[in-house]
Amino acid sequence: MASVFSRIIRGELPAAKVYEDDLTLAFLDINPASPGHTLVICKEEYPGLIELPADLIAAVAQTTQRVAKAIQTALHPDGFNIVQNNGAAAGQVVFHYHVHIIPRWEGDRAISYWRPGTSDPETLQVTAAQINAHIDKETP
Numbered sequence: 001m002a003s004v005f006s007r008i009i010r011g012e013l014p015a016a017k018v019y020e021d022d023l024t025l026a027f028l029d030i031n032p033a034s035p036g037h038t039l040v041i042c043k044e045e046y047p048g049l050i051e052l053p054a055d056l057i058a059a060v061a062q063t064t065q066r067v068a069k070a071i072q073t074a075l076h077p078d079g080f081n082i083v084q085n086n087g088a089a090a091g092q093v094v095f096h097y098h099v100h101i102i103p104r105w106e107g108d109r110a111i112s113y114w115r116p117g118t119s120d121p122e123t124l125q126v127t128a129a130q131i132n133a134h135i136d137k138e139t140p
C-alpha cells in the first residue's frame with residue numbers, strides 16, 4: 001500500500017508544499033514541533049536510510065539545505081534540528097524516507113533528545129572496530 005507521503009505526491013492528500021523538484025518534495029509537518037517544521041521526502045518510496053540509493057540521499061540532502069536556508073531567512077530561527085528516524089524503535093511512523101527540519105528558538109523546548117550516557121575508552125574502541133569491520137568500501 002502506498003505511504004501517506006506517496007499519496008501527497010500523487011495529489012490524493014493535501015499538503016502545504018514548500019518546494020518541489022524532480023526527485024524531492026518538501027512540505028510542512030501536519031503536527032509541527034515548531035512553526036515551520038518541514039519534511040523533505042524522496043518522491044520514490046523507500047522505507048529508510050538503509051534502502052535509499054546514494055544519489056537520492058544526495059538529492060534529499062541538497063533539498064534539505066535549500067529549504068533550511070529559506071526557513072532561516074523567512075522565520076529567523078535561532079537554530080534548527082535535522083532529524084531522520086529509522087525504524088519504529090527510533091520513532092519512525094511513516095515508512096517513506098524523510099528528513100525533518102525543525103526550526104528552533106532559544107528556550108522553546110520543542111523536542112528533547114537522548115540522555116547522554118557514560119563510556120570507557122576500551123568499549124568505544126571495540127565498538128568502533130566492530131562497526132568499521134562492516135563498512136562497505138566498494139559502494140560509493
Ligand code: AMP
Pocket residue numbers: 004013015028029030031032039084085091092093094095
Ligand atoms: P516520523 O516519526 O519520522 O516517521 O515522522 C512522520 C511525520 O509525518 C510526523 O511528524 C507526522 O506529523 C507527519 N505526517 C504524517 N502525516 C502527514 C501528512 N498527511 N501531512 C504532513 N505531515 C504528516
